[in-house]
Amino acid sequence: MKKPKSIFLLKEEFLSVVYSESAIAEICDITENDGRVHTAEEILKNPEYYQDVEIIFSGWNAPVLNAELLHALPSLKAFFYGAGTVRYFVTDAFWERNIRLTSAYTANAIPVAEYTMASIVFALKRAWTKNYALRQGRIDHASQEVSGVYTGSRVGIISLGAIGRLICQRLSQFELDVVAYDPFASESLFQELSVRRVPTLEALFSGCDVVSLHAPKLPETEGMITGELLQLMPRNATFINTSRGAIVDENALVRVLKNRPDIFAVLDVITDETAYCTTPLLTLPNVFLTPHIAGSAGRECHRLGDMAREECHRYLAGEPALVPVTPDNIVRMA
Structure with a gap:
């Protein structure tokens, strides 16, 4: 069976911070993923390459998922966020697409x-x-x-x-x-x-x-x-x-x-x-x-990527998300 296509969509410097080498390797094994970071600008500039992207793995500094960006991602069905709050990038256009969204805030x-x-x-x-x-x-x-x-x-x-x-x-x-x-x-x-x-x-x-x-x-x-x-x-x-x-x-x-x-x-x-x-x-x-150090730091950040990876396994297996984010429960989230 053909593997679903996925991309990493976050700030370049955060890829290795959030996703360990083993997590990246496993994601590339269970999905069709080139292992590099993509940007919103690339997606908008070359939308034909992203027509069949089904899954996005993200983290800190994810781009705003507005109507224009989502239009260039017509096959997107799941967005796994390897960090905490999703408030800064979700939009009404995103919710209208009924895309599966998870957060790693419980890992943080x-x-x-x-x-x-x-x-x-x-x-x-x-x-x-x-x-x-x-x-x-x-x-x-x-x-x-x-x-x-x-x-x-x-x-x-x-x-x-x-x-x-x-x-x-x-x-x-x-x-x-x-x-x-x-x-x-x-x-x-x-x-x-x-x-x-x-x-x-x-x-x-x-x-x-x-x-x-x-x-x-x-x-x-x-x-x-x-x-x-x-x-x-x-x-x-x-x-x-x-x-x-x-x-x-x-x-x-x-x-x-x-x-x-x-x-x-x-x-x-x-x-x-x-x-x-x-x-x-x-x-x-x-x-x-202390200067805001209680949250994930150093190797602890890999927990976030590991959770995004686990959420992907559950998605591919047809299982419910561990930490789903919905229009209903986001109201009380940080």
Whole structure:
């Protein structure tokens, strides 16, 4: 049986970042693929070559799939995206074609969950605060101010998307009280994760030793985490943000951290990511700041390409997608 024709359509520099040599070789084996990166400009300039392209493998910096580009790809039936958000390239014209679309965002959730898990453990041990004391020439023996990774310590998760679910699953190995806030999650999901639902953000912030933010950045979530919520945190609590900076009122966060030196913040994201070296957050002793490294990096990125490859296998076998993206479920995706 003739193999379906496929192409790689992403920025040239990202091909080897997202797709390992073995993944590229396998894709070239199961489909008719020349192993090189194609561009939207090439497709529009030489449409006859792309008339029979059925499958596209993509990744970061995919082109916008507008009507003109789709017209040059009349046989396109599946688009496997080896990265997270698809919002910047899907269009109404794309949805009208009923093309199968998948994302590797659940694969990208793994390193974010791992970063968060490490941060939660360090937070409950107050590791950063103790380290800061040492650098100031003090040994802080105040163990009574350490929550500890044990019964009685409470961790709050905001949003039970792919990352939030992974974290809850991994926290189940510890003797901790885990609660979550997600007004869109079903009761069955809370039961499946063995997590208690908290009805309001106020209740979550006021009752947790650690609060970890994983909500998607949507118009309705921008500025959702206010200074009033942060001020509710118990003494020596920690706030973690590996989501997006704009979900937090950053000016209020700075004010609260200055007024409440007992509170600690672990931040991998800020509102203006060109200002990591100049943000006032960097000057505060109760902040641990990293430059958006929680997501896939280095070899971890190959998970994304591996997932696109697996989605292709499922497509060719007539099986449902692992992570389908549809007009209905994209509404709540980051």
